[in-house]
Amino acid sequence: MKQLVVFIRKEFLQVFRDRKTLLMLFGLPIAQIVLFGFALSTEIKDSKIVIVDYAKDEVSTQIITEIGSSKYFDLQQNLQSTGQLQAAFKKGIIKMAVVFPANFSKDLLHTGKATIQVIADASDPNTATTITNYVTNIINTYNTKLSNAAGQPLQINSEVQMLYNPELKGAPNFVPGVMALVLMLVCTMMTSVAIVKEKELGTMEILLVSPFKPIYIIISKLVPNLIISIVNLFIILILSAVFLDLQVKGSLLLLVFASTLFIITSLSVGLLLSIGASTQQGAMTGSLMGMMLPTMLLTGFLFPIENMPWVLQALANLVPSRWFFIIVKRVMLEGLGFTAVWKEMLILLAMCVFLLTISLRNFKIRLQ
Amino acid sequence: MKTLFFLLEKEFKQLMRNKGVLRTLLIAPMIQLILLPLAADYSVKNIHIAVVDNDHSTFSQKLINKIASSGYFTLTGSTPSYKQALVMVEQDKADLALHIPAGFERNLVRENNQKLYVAINAISGTKASLGGTYLSSIVQDYNSDIRLQWENGAEDTTPKIGVASYYWYNPFMNYHLYMVPAILVTLVTALAAMQSAFNIVAEKESGTIEQINVTPIKKHIFIIGKLLPFLVLASVIFTIGLILSWVLYGIVPVGNLAVLYASLIVYLFAMLGLGLLISTYSNTQMQAMSLAFFFINIFNMLSGVFTSIDSMPVWAQTIVETFPPSHFIKIMRMVVLKGSGLGDITYHLGAMFVIGIVFNTWAIINYRKRA
Numbered sequence: 126m127k128q129l130v131v132f133i134r135k136e137f138l139q140v141f142r143d144r145k146t147l148l149m150l151f152g153l154p155i156a157q158i159v160l161f162g163f164a165l166s167t168e169i170k171d172s173k174i175v176i177v178d179y180a181k182d183e184v185s186t187q188i189i190t191e192i193g194s195s196k197y198f199d200l201q202q203n204l205q206s207t208g209q210l211q212a213a214f215k216k217g218i219i220k221m222a223v224v225f226p227a228n229f230s231k232d233l234l235h236t237g238k239a240t241i242q243v244i245a246d247a248s249d250p251n252t253a254t255t256i257t258n259y260v261t262n263i264i265n266t267y268n269t270k271l272s273n274a275a276g277q278p279l280q281i282n283s284e285v286q287m288l289y290n291p292e293l294k295g296a297p298n299f300v301p302g303v304m305a306l307v308l309m310l311v312c313t314m315m316t317s318v319a320i321v322k323e324k325e326l327g328t329m330e331i332l333l334v335s336p337f338k339p340i341y342i343i344i345s346k347l348v349p350n351l352i353i354s355i356v357n358l359f360i361i362l363i364l365s366a367v368f369l370d371l372q373v374k375g376s377l378l379l380l381v382f383a384s385t386l387f388i389i390t391s392l393s394v395g396l397l398l399s400i401g402a403s404t405q406q407g408a409m410t411g412s413l414m415g416m417m418l419p420t421m422l423l424t425g426f427l428f429p430i431e432n433m434p435w436v437l438q439a440l441a442n443l444v445p446s447r448w449f450f451i452i453v454k455r456v457m458l459e460g461l462g463f464t465a466v467w468k469e470m471l472i473l474l475a476m477c478v479f480l481l482t483i484s485l486r487n488f489k490i491r492l493q
Numbered sequence: 494m495k496t497l498f499f500l501l502e503k504e505f506k507q508l509m510r511n512k513g514v515l516r517t518l519l520i521a522p523m524i525q526l527i528l529l530p531l532a533a534d535y536s537v538k539n540i541h542i543a544v545v546d547n548d549h550s551t552f553s554q555k556l557i558n559k560i561a562s563s564g565y566f567t568l569t570g571s572t573p574s575y576k577q578a579l580v581m582v583e584q585d586k587a588d589l590a591l592h593i594p595a596g597f598e599r600n601l602v603r604e605n606n607q608k609l610y611v612a613i614n615a616i617s618g619t620k621a622s623l624g625g626t627y628l629s630s631i632v633q634d635y636n637s638d639i640r641l642q643w644e645n646g647a648e649d650t651t652p653k654i655g656v657a658s659y660y661w662y663n664p665f666m667n668y669h670l671y672m673v674p675a676i677l678v679t680l681v682t683a684l685a686a687m688q689s690a691f692n693i694v695a696e697k698e699s700g701t702i703e704q705i706n707v708t709p710i711k712k713h714i715f716i717i718g719k720l721l722p723f724l725v726l727a728s729v730i731f732t733i734g735l736i737l738s739w740v741l742y743g744i745v746p747v748g749n750l751a752v753l754y755a756s757l758i759v760y761l762f763a764m765l766g767l768g769l770l771i772s773t774y775s776n777t778q779m780q781a782m783s784l785a786f787f788f789i790n791i792f793n794m795l796s797g798v799f800t801s802i803d804s805m806p807v808w809a810q811t812i813v814e815t816f817p818p819s820h821f822i823k824i825m826r827m828v829v830l831k832g833s834g835l836g837d838i839t840y841h842l843g844a845m846f847v848i849g850i851v852f853n854t855w856a857i858i859n860y861r862k863r864a
Contacts, residue, residue: 145775149783153790160791164809165800168622172803188654214661215833217823220803233654240655247660248830249671251623252801257658258626264656265633271653285611285625297616306790314786318779403513405778406691410517413687413786417793418525418679422532427799429620431539437532451585458616459583 128337132345136319140349150315154307154357155364161303162296162369169255171199174221177207180229188241188267192223197259214246221245221256296369301453302426304361305446308354308384309391309420310412315350316395317408325404339488347392354388355381374460383456383466386473387449393480394445400487424450448472496710500718504692508722518688522680522730526673526737533672533799540624541569543578543587550598552639559635560591565627575610582614589613589624662830669742674825675798677734678760681727682792682818685761687785689723689768694781697772712860720765727761728754747832756824756838759845763817766852773859792818820845 141147176192178185193200201219204210213219224242226232233239243260245253320343323329332342358381365371373380395412402408422428423441430441441447448469455461508515542560546553561568569587572578578590592610601607611628615621663670696702705715735753738744746753767788775781795809796802796819802810813819820841827833835842 143777143780145780146777146783149780149787153783153787156787157791157794160809160812161794164795164805164812166804168804169801170804184654212837215827215831216837217827217831217833238653238655240657243656243658245658245660246831247663247666248826249801250660250663250666250668251671253660253663254666255622255626257656257660258630261630261656261658262626264654268653284608285613285629303794310786310790314782318782322779404511405782406511406695407513407517409691409778409782410514410521410688413683413782413789415517415521417683417790418529418676421793422529428533433532437528440528441532454616455585461583465584 129341129345132337132341133348136345136349140353150311150353151357151360153311154303154361157303157307158300158361158364159368161299162365162371165296165299169252170197172197172220172252172256173199173201173218174223174256175201175204175210175213175219177204177210177222177224179227180225182230184230184233185225188225188264189223191263191267192260195259195263197256210244219246220249220252221260223260296365296371297458298426300361300365300369300371301450301457302424304358304384304453305387305424305426305450306420307361308358308388309394309446309449310417311357312350312354312388312391313395313398313416314409314412315353316346316392317398317402317412318405319346319350320396320399321402321405321408340485343396343485343488347389347396350392350395351385351388354391355385358384358388371457373457375456375462379463379466380453380456383449383452383470383473386470386477387445387452390445390473390477390480393477393484396484396488397480400484420444420446423447426450445473445476497714497718500710500714501721504718504722508726518684518726519730519733522684522734523737525680526676526734527741529676530669530672530742533668533676539567540565540589540620540627541587542566542624542628543569543581543590544571545573545575545578545590545592546571547573547595548593548597552598552601553593555639556593556632556635559638560628560631563627563631565624565631579612582612585614587614588620589628591628670744670830671826672798673738673742673744674829675822677731677738678796678818678822678825679793679798680734681731681757681761682764683789684730685723685727685764686768686771686789687782688726689720689765690771690775690781690785691778692723693719693769693772694775694778698777712857716769716857716860720769723765723768724758724761728757731757744829746829748828749832749834752835752838753825753828755835756821756828756842756845759842759849760817760821763845763849763852766849766856767817770852770856770859773856792816795819796822798822814844815848817845817848 174192176189178189189200192198204213204222207222207224210222213222222242222244224244226240226242229239229241241264243257245257247253320329323332333339362373362377362380366373398411399408402411419440423430423437423444424446425441430438430447433441452466452469452473455465459465544557544560546557557568557571560566570578570581572581575590575592578587578592581587582590590612592612594608594610597607597609609632611625613621613625660666693702696705735746768785771781771784771788775784795805795813796816797813802813802819805813824833824838824841827838
C-alpha cells in the first residue's frame with residue numbers, strides 16, 4: 126500500500142513537471158468552454174441576403190423594410206438584375222436573394238395575387254430552409270395585415286414557448302457536449318500515452334521486474350488522471366456558472382458522481398488502447414484520429430442521433446460520452462434527479478466494469 | 494538538392510516502415526468518410542410531438558392528422574393534460590408539446606380567433622427552431638384549408654402575396670453535399686498539423702536531431718524533408734477522399750479540380766507550418782500532442798463544419814478568420830458545390846497563404862534559436 130502511494134506521488138510529480146502538457150490539460154477545457162459557450166450558436170441569424178427589386182413600388186418597399194428590420198437578415202447592397210446573382214452566389218457573399226417582379230403591385234391590385242421569388246443558396250440546405258421559412262413568415266404576416274382590413278374569418282394563432290432555453294443560446298447545448306468531449310478525449314489520451322511511454326522508453330521492463338504488482342502500475346497511472354479530470358470538471362462547472370450563466374439546476378453531488386463514473390470509463394478506454402499500441406505515436410494516432418470525430422458526432426450534441434441510420438445509432442450506443450451527455454443535460458440543465466438518469470448511469474457502470482476487466486486481463490506483464 | 498533527395502528517401506522509408514501508424518493514417522479517414530456523413534444529418538425528420546387534445550372536435554382531429562401525415566413529426570403520445578405532455582418533454586420522450594384547448598372549434602367559429610399552445614424543448618437549438626417553423630407552417634396551411642372549406646370554395650377576394658422558393662446548387666436539399674467536403678478538410682487537418690509535429694519531435698526525443706544539427710544539412714532542407722512527405726500523404730488521402738465521395742455519395746466537384754488542388758497545397762502549406770511551429774515549442778511527443786490537440790479541436794468546432802460562422806458574434810468571427818481550415822472549408826464548399834473559380838476564392842486563398850507565411854516564418858525563427 127505504501128508502495129502504491131509512493132508511485133502515485135511519482136506520477137503526479139511527472140505530470141506537474143511537464144508544464145506544457147499541464148497547460149493543455151487545464152487550458153483546453155477553459156478555452157473551449159469560453160469560446161464555444163460564447164461563439165457557437167445553432168440559431169441562424171444575420172444571414173446576408175440581397176434584394177432585386179424590379180417593382181420599386183409602395184408594397185415592395187414596405188416588404189423590404191420588414192425584411193430589413195428582422196434580426197435574421199443582413200441586407201446587402203441591392204442588385205440591379207438577376208443576372209448578377211450567379212456571380213454573387215459563387216463568391217459566397219449572399220445566402221439568399223428576394224426578387225420582386227416588375228409588375229408586382231399591378232398584379233396584386235388587379236388579380237389579387239402576386240408572387241415573390243425567393244432564391245436560396247442550398248449548398249447549405251439547413252440555412253436555406255430556415256431563411257426561406259423566415260421570409261415566408263414575414264410575407265404571411267404582411268398578408269394577414271392586408272386581409273385584416275377585409276376581415277379574415279377563422280384566425281388561428283399559435284403561442285410558442287421555448288422551454289429551458291428561451292433565447293435559443295448555443296451554450297446550454299454545447300456545454301454538456303464539450304464537457305463530455307473534453308473529458309473523454311483528455312482521459313483516453315493521457316492514459317494511453319502515459320502507459321505506452323514507459324514501454325517505449327524501456328522503463329516498463331524495470332517496473333515489471335520489480336516487486337511492484339502490475340495492477341499497482343495501472344492504478345498509479347490512472348489516479349493522477351482521475352484527479353486532474355475531476356479538478357477539470359469543477360473548473361468547467363464554475364466557468365459555465367460564472368460566464369455562461371449555466372448553474373447546475375439539479376443535485377451537484379449526483380452530477381459529480383456521474384462524472385466520476387464517466388471519467389473512470391474513459392480512463393479504461395485509454396487503458397485498452399495502450400495495450401494495443403507499442404509507440405506513443407501509435408497510441409496518440411489511435412486516440413486522436415480514431416476517436417475525435419466519432420466522439421464529436423456520436424455524442425449527439427451536434428447532430429440528433431435519432432436521425433442517423435440504425436448502424437450508427439447502434440454504434441453511438443457504444444460511445445460512453447453519449448450517455449454522459451444525456452445525464453449532464455438532465456441533471457445540470459433540466460434539474461432532474463436520480464430517477465431520471467439511473468438507466469444511463471447503469472449503462473456507464475456496465476461499460477466501465479467491462480472495459481476494466483478486459484484491459485486488466487490483457488495487460489501484458491511481459492514485454493515480448 | 495541531392496541532400497534533400499536522400500532525406501526524403503529516409504523519411505519515406507521510415508513512414509512506410511511503421512505499418513501500424515500508416516494503416517491508421519490511411520484507414521481511419523476512409524472509415525470516417527464513410528460513416529460520418531451518415532451521422533452528420535441536420536435535416537430533422539423525426540420530431541417527436543406530444544399532443545394534448547382537450548377539444549376532441551372534427552377540427553382538432555383534422556389538425557392532428559395533418560401534423561402526423563406531414564412527414565416531419567412522429568406522434569409519441571396524446572395525453573389528457575398539458576402538464577403530462579410537459580413531463581414527456583422533460584423525459585426526452587417528446588421534443589415538443591402541442592396543446593389544443595377545449596372549445597377550440599367553437600371559439601374559432603364563433604369568435605373567428607383561437608390560440609394554440611406550443612412548448613418546445615429548446616436545449617437543442619436546431620431542433621427547436623426547425624420544429625417550430627415546421628409546425629407553424631403546418632398550422633398556417635391548415636388554417637387556410639379550413640378557411641377555404643368554411644367559405645365553401647367561395648372566391649377569396651383578399652389580395653395575397655405568394656412566395657415561390659428556389660433552391661440553387663442543391664435542389665434536393667441533400668445534406669451530404671454540404672457535409673462531405675467539410676469532413677474531407679477535417680481529415681486532412683489532423684494529419685497535416687499533428688503528424689508532422691510528432692515526426693520532428695520524435696527526433697528530438699530520441700536525440701537524433703542533434704546528429705542532424707551537426708551535419709552540413711541546411712535547416713530549410715531538413716524542414717522541407719520533414720514536411721514534404723506529409724504533403725504527399727495528405728494529398729493522397731485527399732484524393733482517395735474525393736474518389737470515395739464520388740463513389741459513395743455521388744459528389745462530383747462542379748468546379749475545376751486544378752483549383753481544388755491548388756487550394757489544397759496552399760492549405761497544407763499553412764497547416765504544416767502550424768505543425769512545424771508546434772514542434773519547435775515542444776520537447777516531447779506528449780507536449781506536441783497536447784498542443785496539436787488543442788488547436789485541432791478548436792479548429793474543428795469553430796471553422797464552420799457544424800455550425801454557421803455567420804451566426805457567431807463578431808469577435809469570434811474575427812478569431813475564426815485566422816484559422817486556415819475555415820477558409821479551406823469555404824473554398825471546398827464553393828468549388829465543389831457551386832463551381833466557383835479562382836477569381837471567387839482569391840480572398841480565402843490569399844488569407845491562407847498569409848497565415849501560412851506567418852506560421853512558417855515564426856517556426857523557422859524559433860527553430861534557429863534552439864538549434
